[in-house]
Amino acid sequence: MVSLESSKRLTTFLLAITIVVMAFGGLIRINDAGESCPDWPTCFGSFGFDISPEEQEKWWSENPDEVDSRGSAHRYTTFQIFTEWIHRLLSAAVLGPLVLLNWYLLRKNDDSTGEISFASAVSVFLIVWQGGIGWLTVEMDNLHWSVALHLTSALFFSTSLIWLWLSICRAEESVPSWISFDSESSKRWLTWISLLSLGAFLSIFSGTFVSTQEGANQACGVSGFPDSWPLCEGELIKPIDDFLAQAKMIHRWFVGVVLTSFIVASYSALKESKDGRGGSLVSWIWASTALYSANALIGASYILTYDMEEGFFEFLSLVHLMLASLTFLTLATAWLGCTTETDGE
Ligand code: HEM
Secondary structure: OOOHHHHHHHHHHHHHHHHHHHHHHHHHHHOOOOOOOOOOOOEOOEOOOOOOHHHHHHHHHHOHHHOOOOOOOOOOOHHHHHHHHHHHHHHHHHHHHHHHHHHHHHHHOOOOOHHHHHHHHHHHHHHHHHHHHHHHHHHOOOOHHHHHHHHHHHHHHHHHHHHHHHHHHHHOOOOOHHHOOOHHHHHHHHHHHHHHHHHHHHHHHHHHHHHOOOOHHHOOOOOOOOOOOOOEOOEOOOOOOOOOOOHHHHHHHHHHHHHHHHHHHHHHHHHHHHOOOOOOHHHHHHHHHHHHHHHHHHHHHHHHOOEOOOEOOOHHHHHHHHHHHHHHHHHHHHHHHHHOOOOOO
């Protein structure tokens, strides 16, 4: 029988690989490579990524139904195809089988608890679901809602792994002190943490509509400070007539409201810590506020570093995605800690 400790290590490894897969997902997007493997699970009918322009042309002529929005004359570079290929390889050939193995080992383990079985079953369901949504993303030509759903599921899948890790810690009675909160603080902060998690999640969700729509990142102009940021085409707020076309302004306003909530929460946490209350939960509120604020600045730098010749510095968009995901996962971890019965400090 494999020990719970080994399953815990495997779960940590799975979480680390998931973060890498998410980063490759963002790399696909910033390289416009979302359809560089037009079929799934194969890529241009093969299992490799080195598909020459001639091979692409041949495949399009044999599969006219698969032609995407860029048309059959468009050719992808080997690097673009590689980003999509490695993203799929890691998720389908590494994550999928290992999540199943983890579930199987935990099922066979006599020390497993009901919570562990449930959390590992949820992670299996979500990895299978994620593969299906990945296929949908490809089928829908990376349409905004399909990418938003794909990213949402990726965040839920990561959260299920954190939950599994925490439930194994509980079964081993080895919950680390940095995630053990006293029940008083947990009760007091649970609603705040739930709301901030929701705010962080909706910030990412609304951001996906900006990043996946052609030209949406220019919707507030590119003339620099202050007209394109913090203002939107020189105005603070404009009437909304088209939610999708104005996704940028909506995302910005939403982030402004959520950022204010983070600051208010951090201020209350500061008062609590001065009174000697709150324990380690206070650090989680501050850490997530620091991540969210830093990410708001990254979003602003993305707009302000626009160059007429070079366009946007897309690497910042990848950092923006990763920091946003990290903020959500930090809060989701704190939320799981609050709902976990521990002896705490
Ligand atoms: C655990 C498995 C997976 C995770 C965690 C994951 C996560 C992600 C993330 C975070 C993004 C970036 C979204 C954004 O930038 O807004 C992404 C993009 C993408 N993923 Fe996945 N993914 C997984 C599996 C798959 C699979 C199996 C496929 C294909 C069948 C797939 C296809 C894509 C495509 C095409 C994109 C690019 C979307 C775009 O260009 O906007 N993913 N993925």
